[in-house]
Amino acid sequence: MSGWIFVAEAAAIKPGHYETVDLDDSIAAVFNVNGEFYAIEDICTHDGTVLTSGQPIEGDEIVCPRHGARFCVRTGEALSAPAYEPTATFPVKIEDGKVYVRDNRWD
Ligand code: FES
Numbered sequence: 001m002s003g004w005i006f007v008a009e010a011a012a013i014k015p016g017h018y019e020t021v022d023l024d025d026s027i028a029a030v031f032n033v034n035g036e037f038y039a040i041e042d043i044c045t046h047d048g049t050v051l052t053s054g055q056p057i058e059g060d061e062i063v064c065p066r067h068g069a070r071f072c073v074r075t076g077e078a079l080s081a082p083a084y085e086p087t088a089t090f091p092v093k094i095e096d097g098k099v100y101v102r103d104n105r106w107d
Pocket residue numbers: 044045046047048049064065066067068069081082083
């Protein structure tokens with residue numbers, strides 16, 4: 001079981017922005033969508049490209065910089081070709097104004 005990993009001060013991730021953090025064997029991207037925080041694995045399921053490259057999110061969607069697949073940052077769902085499989089989601093918690101994420105896939 002992976003523990004909670006500190007991401008950033010919540011106030012440092014403005015709405016529409018995100019921060020990435022190394023987990024044990026993957027990278028999480030943590031998004032602020034209108035004040036709510038969500039985390040997905042920072043990997044496009046089409047061909048393994050890192051999803052975040054500094055581009056802004058569009059509502060609750062991020063567009064893969066390589067071939068343009070869209071993913072929901074709240075659910076990890078692949079919303080458009082050429083990606084069809086969802087990317088993983090991770091639990092997020094806010095404690096004392098700090099954002100934490102953890103990889104619960106191996107619990
Ligand atoms: S690697 Fe993301 S759409 Fe192809």
